[in-house]
Structures are given as C-alpha cells and as structure tokens.
Amino acid sequence: MHLDHFTIRTRDIAGTRDFFRTVFDLQDGERPQAIKRIPGHWLYTDGQPLVHIIGTQGYGIDHAAEAIDHVGFRIEGYGAFRQKLERLGIRYSTMDLEELQERRLFFRAPGGPLLEAVFSEPVPQETHHDFH
Template identity: 30%
Template structure:
C-alpha cells in the first residue's frame, strides 16, 4: 500500500533556472544525485530527503495547465515567511484559506509553468 509521496520529477528545458527557483526561492537544497550516465539533472532536498528531482527534458515540456498532472503540493512551516520570500523574488502567488479546514495555502508557478501548492496549518 502507498504511504506517502516520495518525490516529484520535473522534466524541463530550463534545468538551471528551475534548480535556482527551487533552491533560491523555495529554499530546497541541492544534494547528491546518482550518476545516470550523462542524463542531466538535479536532486533537491528538504529535511535530508530528495523530494524534487529535475531532469533535462528530451523535447518541449508544457505547463501544468495542459497536463493531466495538475500540481505538486508541499507543506511549509511558516506561510507568511514564504510569502515574504516570494515577494522579495518578485514571484506572483495566490493565498487562500481552505474552507472548513485549519490550512492556509498558496499557489504559484515554477519557471516552466508547473503549478506548486504550499500548505501550512493555521488555526481557524
């Protein structure tokens, strides 16, 4: 049985730009990645785990709004601090409270148009 999501993988033509976005803007850390024999990519870590894998796309890659897989969601400890970080980098996002749940969330796009959801518990 599935217990949790291990990682997400993003195929991109903007490999370095996408790495920089997830590291510099969202705060992940670049870490060790196995040598896949010339297959370019990065593994990005949170809490010691590689949760975002990036790979060089073999051809054009489209944004989330034209994909069956709509978005990737991550939990953050302080959504207000993340909002300040996004503001400092000029990243547009939408903040909302989940109706009837103690969760606030924000939605933004990475450099490829991949939708990213960030969630943080908050008492109602």
C-alpha cells in the first residue's frame, strides 16, 4: 500500500493549482471524463496524479471552505478489500473509472475523515456507482 493522492477542497481553485505547480513543480494533467462535472484539476508528478483540487462553495455539504477533502491509498485486491469492509460493517460507496482501469471504494474513518481505496483492476462492464 502507498499514498495514491490527496484531494484539496477550496474556493480558490486557480490559486491553489498555481501554488502547488510553483512550489512542488507539479504539472497539470488529465482527469477522467466521469468526474469532469466537478470543477477542479489533477496535478501530476512523475506521470502520476498526486494532488486533486476540487471546488467548494463553503456551505451545505461543502461547509468546510478550505480543507483536505480525502486521502486515497493505492492497494491491491478489490474484491477481498470490499468483503473486508462488509465483514467489518463499514459503509462504503463505489466508483469505477473505466478509462483509467481503476476501481475505487470510499469510506469514512471514525470521526468522519473520508478515505479512498484505489485499485488498478479492469472494470467489469456491468458496474455502476453504488452505496453500501
């Protein structure tokens, strides 16, 4: 397992992008089509996306105006990990990104921090986003 990415939620998308590009020499890169409805950017290092930046309005479900939104861990064994979450009674949601050949599980740690498990696995054709 290793850190896959972290996501920053901000009102200042452009300023945050420029900051990470300048300070850490990150480059703008592609985002999957499935998430382009969310304003933001993916910043890359060594050909891999490391920092995801998404917009916030600062109210409603986006009550935290500036925050680390979630942290993603790249691990192996999608099916076994999903079964483990179910066995432990941990609620999760799924996201399959076919164009990246990645499957993702989102769940919360005690106290509320959002975590994402990212798996490099082929996406079955019959999948969709769901919540458990």
